[in-house]
Amino acid sequence: MEGDVVLSVRDVTKRFGPVRAVDELSFTVRRGTITGLLGRNGAGKTTTLRMINGIFLPDSGVIELFGTTDAAAARDRIGYLPEERGLYRKMRVLEQLLFLAAIKGRRPADARPSAERWLQRFDLWDKRAGKLEELSKGNQQKVQLIGALLHDPEVVTLDEPTSGLDPVNVVLVRNILKELKAEGRTILLSTHMMAEAEKLVDEIVLIHQGRAVLTGELDDVRASFGKNSVHLTFEGDGAFLTGLPGVAQGRVETNVAELRLEAGADPQGVLAAAVARLRVSRFEVASPSLEEVFIDRVGAGAESGGLASAGEAAS
Amino acid sequence: MSKAFAVFRREYLEVVRKKSFIIMTLLFPFLMGGVMVIPAMLAMRGIESKRVVIVDGTGRLRQAFAEKQGGQPTDESPIADLGQNKAKKQPTSQVASALEIKTEYVAASGDPKAAAQPYLDRLKGNGTKGAQRVDGVLVIPSDAFDNSDAKLGYYSRAATDFITQERLGGMVNHAVSRGRLASRGIEPAEADRLLKRLRVEVVKVSKTGEEKKGGELSFLVGFVFAALLLVPNLIYGQEVMRGIVQEKTERVVEILISSMSSLQLLSGKVLGLAAVGLTQVAVWMTMGGLMAVYTGGAALMGGINLFQYFEVRVIPWFFVFYLLGYLIYVCIYAIGGAISNSEKEAQQFLGPLMMVAMIPWFLAMPIIQNPDSTLAVVLSLIPVFTPITMFMRVIVSEPPLWQLGLSIALAVGTIYVFFWMTAKIFRVGILSYGKRPSPVELWRWLKVA
Numbered sequence: 001m002e003g004d005v006v007l008s009v010r011d012v013t014k015r016f017g018p019v020r021a022v023d024e025l026s027f028t029v030r031r032g033t034i035t036g037l038l039g040r041n042g043a044g045k046t047t048t049l050r051m052i053n054g055i056f057l058p059d060s061g062v063i064e065l066f067g068t069t070d071a072a073a074a075r076d077r078i079g080y081l082p083e084e085r086g087l088y089r090k091m092r093v094l095e096q097l098l099f100l101a102a103i104k105g106r107r108p109a110d111a112r113p114s115a116e117r118w119l120q121r122f123d124l125w126d127k128r129a130g131k132l133e134e135l136s137k138g139n140q141q142k143v144q145l146i147g148a149l150l151h152d153p154e155v156v157t158l159d160e161p162t163s164g165l166d167p168v169n170v171v172l173v174r175n176i177l178k179e180l181k182a183e184g185r186t187i188l189l190s191t192h193m194m195a196e197a198e199k200l201v202d203e204i205v206l207i208h209q210g211r212a213v214l215t216g217e218l219d220d221v222r223a224s225f226g227k228n229s230v231h232l233t234f235e236g237d238g239a240f241l242t243g244l245p246g247v248a249q250g251r252v253e254t255n256v257a258e259l260r261l262e263a264g265a266d267p268q269g270v271l272a273a274a275v276a277r278l279r280v281s282r283f284e285v286a287s288p289s290l291e292e293v294f295i296d297r298v299g300a301g302a303e304s305g306g307l308a309s310a311g312e313a314a315s
Numbered sequence: 316m317s318k319a320f321a322v323f324r325r326e327y328l329e330v331v332r333k334k335s336f337i338i339m340t341l342l343f344p345f346l347m348g349g350v351m352v353i354p355a356m357l358a359m360r361g362i363e364s365k366r367v368v369i370v371d372g373t374g375r376l377r378q379a380f381a382e383k384q385g386g387q388p389t390d391e392s393p394i395a396d397l398g399q400n401k402a403k404k405q406p407t408s409q410v411a412s413a414l415e416i417k418t419e420y421v422a423a424s425g426d427p428k429a430a431a432q433p434y435l436d437r438l439k440g441n442g443t444k445g446a447q448r449v450d451g452v453l454v455i456p457s458d459a460f461d462n463s464d465a466k467l468g469y470y471s472r473a474a475t476d477f478i479t480q481e482r483l484g485g486m487v488n489h490a491v492s493r494g495r496l497a498s499r500g501i502e503p504a505e506a507d508r509l510l511k512r513l514r515v516e517v518v519k520v521s522k523t524g525e526e527k528k529g530g531e532l533s534f535l536v537g538f539v540f541a542a543l544l545l546v547p548n549l550i551y552g553q554e555v556m557r558g559i560v561q562e563k564t565e566r567v568v569e570i571l572i573s574s575m576s577s578l579q580l581l582s583g584k585v586l587g588l589a590a591v592g593l594t595q596v597a598v599w600m601t602m603g604g605l606m607a608v609y610t611g612g613a614a615l616m617g618g619i620n621l622f623q624y625f626e627v628r629v630i631p632w633f634f635v636f637y638l639l640g641y642l643i644y645v646c647i648y649a650i651g652g653a654i655s656n657s658e659k660e661a662q663q664f665l666g667p668l669m670m671v672a673m674i675p676w677f678l679a680m681p682i683i684q685n686p687d688s689t690l691a692v693v694l695s696l697i698p699v700f701t702p703i704t705m706f707m708r709v710i711v712s713e714p715p716l717w718q719l720g721l722s723i724a725l726a727v728g729t730i731y732v733f734f735w736m737t738a739k740i741f742r743v744g745i746l747s748y749g750k751r752p753s754p755v756e757l758w759r760w761l762k763v764a
Contacts, residue, residue: 053573072576080573086566091329102321103574147570 006031006155006186007052012061013210014047021047023210024061029155029188029203034181036201036218037190038290040298044210045190046083049159052188053080065155076105079153083160083190085140087147089133093124096132097146104151111150118146122172137164145173149180156180158189162196174200194291204290208298222287229292230259230267232274233282244273251292258292318575322583323590330554330591340595344602365450365479368419368434372427372457379490380420416479427454428468435470453483460494537683537710540633541703543599545676547592548640548702549669552648554588556661559652559741577742581734585645592641593634600630632709639726640702644672646733653737653744675703686712696722698729 007029014022022044029035037045050056052063054071065074088096094115101111119125122142127135132143141164148156161177162170177187177200191197197204204221206214214221232241233256241257242250246265251258261267267285274280288296330336369380423430437449454468467487469480489510496506562568571580647668655661675682675694682691686708695704695714701722708714 050569050573053569055569055573075574080570082566082569084566086568086570088567089565091325099321099325100570100574103318103571105318107317 004031008064010062012058012063014051014056014058020210025210025212027205027212027215029186031186032184033202034187034200035203035205036197037188037205038197039207040192043207046159049157049190052157077154079148079156081145081148081158081161085144087132087144090131092129092131093143094128097150100147101150106151115150138166138169141165155186160191161189194294198290206297213297225288225293227287228261229286229288230270231284231286232257232280234278234280236278238278244270319579319583322580323587326584326587327590340598344599365416366448367416367451367453368421368449369453370421370423370427370431371455372423373455373459374422374424376490377420377422379486380418427457438470451479455487459491537707538679540710541679541707544637544640544706545703547596548644551588551592552644555584555645556648556652557658559649560655560658560661578738581738581741589641629710636702636706642730643699646737649737650740653741672699675700682707683711698726701726
């Protein structure tokens, strides 16, 4: 049933020597949603996904998948796309896919039609008899993705699924993930590309230094930051914008700026000042972008504020 | 278990389909056969026969070199075909009788050394036009009958040619002894009877009361079969190690471990390569069998029965000890692969361990010569040495049943413990990239995993 908690991570800690890669991390994933596991490089995303897939055991804490903590029982119902390519270089593509299905408990004969369908969809049909090492990096990534999906998993965990793909393939993967969601599957994907996540995810789990610093539905999270962001597109030198009265902080790049206003400040004042010195082609008052939220919470200088739900962030 | 089977199938097909595997499997018997059979065939055809010139200072020994031929010596060149005659009379000393010696007799009363000179020159400058090839010159001093300290001189380019040396020396001694006896009035026929040496016939006694002749070939058979057991063990143990290191570097291991237990992964891998090894050995045995039937048949016509050295009862034992050996060694290789980051690193870790495992191989000589000695019994009861030692003992003798049973039970128990340990170390080690763990860390992994 949609909405049930299908995956629950509770107080999970994983140390590597003196480093706490994951530090008392807790979050839940509901069935039928796409959840984005967001964070900077080294935040603990990959370690978390590995623990969910039973590759590492947590030092402490509990991971419950499909209502059980027995990783072996859940193995065949979860799919995993690792961050780095994990395929036999010398093995032929189709044969390799059938092997990946077999170790997830599917008979090769049963998996074959589905594998062939995926190969056609990903434009790899002509390469099915070739060895993996003969494929480009992007095509290898696509093979790996098929491998993660071939056994019909209920939960799909993807570590940076679009890395190494060209824009056409990125769109293809995005559409496929939406289809999987429409079929009722649950997707947990890790990424550090916020623009990508913003187009896809329903919920976010933002982790920093191994801890969840922000969790909740994407829209709620953004709204909780208030509708007090000004998005500007302009021509001219906008460096002065961050110094305007009423602007708490902001980011100015070539011809675009996103400004956070102080509570009670009037956006119209900012507009007037901007128009006076720049040619403004777009002006919008909105919630901050996911990227802005990300930088605000985990950017340089941001201290981990401990676990914060969307509700807490609002206050 | 279907997951382990998927791994088994993948491992098996990957190796068996390799060109190098197919070539090695089909070519190896011919290479081995070539190494062993061709010299034997050359020897049988007499291509390797030796030409030795006998320079007799006494001038009285023509008979000794002529009569063996069974015909009349010719004056020109009394060539006695000793080798083949002997072979028919004494079929047990194959190695010696395969060598043919052709002798040329020269009577030289006076100074035999001077008479020998032209032949010695020919020996030095072998290949002089027109002159016949000479491989050795035997000089019998003129006082051979009277002086008990007289020495026979044998000149040869190969000082190690002890078989020829021994044989000719024996013949001259026999003739000289006869001569000495004759000078004391003993009839030649009587002298022959007195001088007759008694031969030793080796008879192997088995429990069934069956008697079999053994000999130097028994040793050879033991050695060849032990090699047939050991070599694929080492090759495929190494293959397991290489596969594990490769899966680590190619990061396939994450996918594997997220899909199955480490025990399933390990057993699929290990058994897959065991099957590869068995396939190879089965092909070799079939080809070897065919070759043996062919060459054995040829040897049989020459009066040598090769089949008396090989017993069919050895074959099931071969497979038993092959599997035991493989399963014991492969665990060591698997651990080596799991805790290393490159093949080279794994080799360094394994080198010393494998030397220990090879100990029975280095002790093959005493074990085969004395299969029921304390050394052999003790070694065969130490599980890591059991497969090779016990198998060699089984080939050359019949070890007591309790020893066979105990050694196999100990080996199976060891394999069980090794597998359990390996699966645990494997589980942790296979995911650790970076520094190789210390023994202390390994111990912690054992307890934690």
